[in-house]
Amino acid sequence: MSITRRFIYLVSFGIVILTLGIVLNNSLTIFILYNLLCAVLLIIDYFISPNEADLFIERVGDENLSIYEKEAIEFEVFNKTSRVLKLELVDEIPEFHFETQNKIMKGFVKPHEKIKFNYFVLPTKRGAFTFEKLHVKCEGNLKLCTKIFKLNLDREYKVYPNLKNLRKYRLSVVNNRQLKQGQRNLKILGRGTSFESLREYVSGDEYRKINWPATARSNKPIINQYEPEKNQHVYMFIDTGRPMSYTVRGYRKLDLAVNTALVLSDIVNQNGDQSGLLLFNTEVDNMIAPGKGAAHRNKILESLYHVDYTNQTSNYDDAFYHFKRKERHRSIVFMFTDFETVEEAENILKVLPIITKNHLVVIILIKNESLEQISSQNIKNQEEMFDKGVALELLSDRKKIINLLNRRGVFCIECPAEKVELAAINQYVEIKNKNLL
Numbered sequence: 001m002s003i004t005r006r007f008i009y010l011v012s013f014g015i016v017i018l019t020l021g022i023v024l025n026n027s028l029t030i031f032i033l034y035n036l037l038c039a040v041l042l043i044i045d046y047f048i049s050p051n052e053a054d055l056f057i058e059r060v061g062d063e064n065l066s067i068y069e070k071e072a073i074e075f076e077v078f079n080k081t082s083r084v085l086k087l088e089l090v091d092e093i094p095e096f097h098f099e100t101q102n103k104i105m106k107g108f109v110k111p112h113e114k115i116k117f118n119y120f121v122l123p124t125k126r127g128a129f130t131f132e133k134l135h136v137k138c139e140g141n142l143k144l145c146t147k148i149f150k151l152n153l154d155r156e157y158k159v160y161p162n163l164k165n166l167r168k169y170r171l172s173v174v175n176n177r178q179l180k181q182g183q184r185n186l187k188i189l190g191r192g193t194s195f196e197s198l199r200e201y202v203s204g205d206e207y208r209k210i211n212w213p214a215t216a217r218s219n220k221p222i223i224n225q226y227e228p229e230k231n232q233h234v235y236m237f238i239d240t241g242r243p244m245s246y247t248v249r250g251y252r253k254l255d256l257a258v259n260t261a262l263v264l265s266d267i268v269n270q271n272g273d274q275s276g277l278l279l280f281n282t283e284v285d286n287m288i289a290p291g292k293g294a295a296h297r298n299k300i301l302e303s304l305y306h307v308d309y310t311n312q313t314s315n316y317d318d319a320f321y322h323f324k325r326k327e328r329h330r331s332i333v334f335m336f337t338d339f340e341t342v343e344e345a346e347n348i349l350k351v352l353p354i355i356t357k358n359h360l361v362v363i364i365l366i367k368n369e370s371l372e373q374i375s376s377q378n379i380k381n382q383e384e385m386f387d388k389g390v391a392l393e394l395l396s397d398r399k400k401i402i403n404l405l406n407r408r409g410v411f412c413i414e415c416p417a418e419k420v421e422l423a424a425i426n427q428y429v430e431i432k433n434k435n436l437l
Contacts, residue, residue: 057075063155096124098124131156238307316347362411
């Protein structure tokens, strides 16, 4: 229990009473009686005011949260009494992994009314987290005291990769694939091998696509139109080792990779292909065979939401041989990894031929913006000159390695943190449209 301002004002009024007592020459007796009256009123207010049994409070709303997205934590409060209640709610939040906004929830609940309270969190780590006790403050009927009690409202919230980005890209693809008239699906056409339709020849079309029988019947050039193959296997390899533990613009590289893999998997499935997943570090932690559909997407989502990084060096050799044993189809492999030194890059280069012989590999790297900032800064002292020299050397080595990978037939893309998802999607679309597999 705590006292309110009204009670403080009431006690303060005792100064006036004390002054009156001095005039009447009986100040001590009047002062004691007045304070005793205040204490009695406070006790009465405590016992006649609502308690835990007069409220019904439960957690409501979605228990699935997206990392780095503003999410609402909601409560539903039912007032069982015949009085208006002034409430203040404060939730116990798991430490370190949630940034909060408007943590203190305040409001009035009318008699026999049910209303919702909420506050907002920004999850900074994927995984399952239990929110436990709710602290409740309820103002007394006489407004002299505030009752305080705790409610055990344990509920597990799961922080997933960015589901809002997933919905955003899915909506974008749907909008791009719908014609303004007829609302039928618009195919992504390229240099595939699957016949899609016939259409009239236009300047710039390849002569080898001309359909001579159709041209003869129509008395005008008609060409065959093709679309990329469907049901191709597209894998997302995610390295959970030390290079993916670093932070870029406040985001873990691993979190960016997980978000991108989930979005790309959904785009792959929408385009008619099958998506698969392989998580590895010192060994293969999990491998999900290619598939599509809602159940498959949920399986990938459940595999990704609790993935965490380590400070160990990843074993590419084990991951690639494991994949080679399990996958017999020629596939597209998007590998999310990174390297900070030439030695780390050489470890990848040595074992890449294990999978590049039979599969098309795309390596996605996230730019090291701190190195770029150091390399472009103006030198003020000898220490900064040394730092700039090291940064320039590391960036030069990284550029050479990327060029070497590209020359060996591996698509190696380096992009800023905010463009990782778009870069991966664009590379997938390019591979499909050019039939590079």
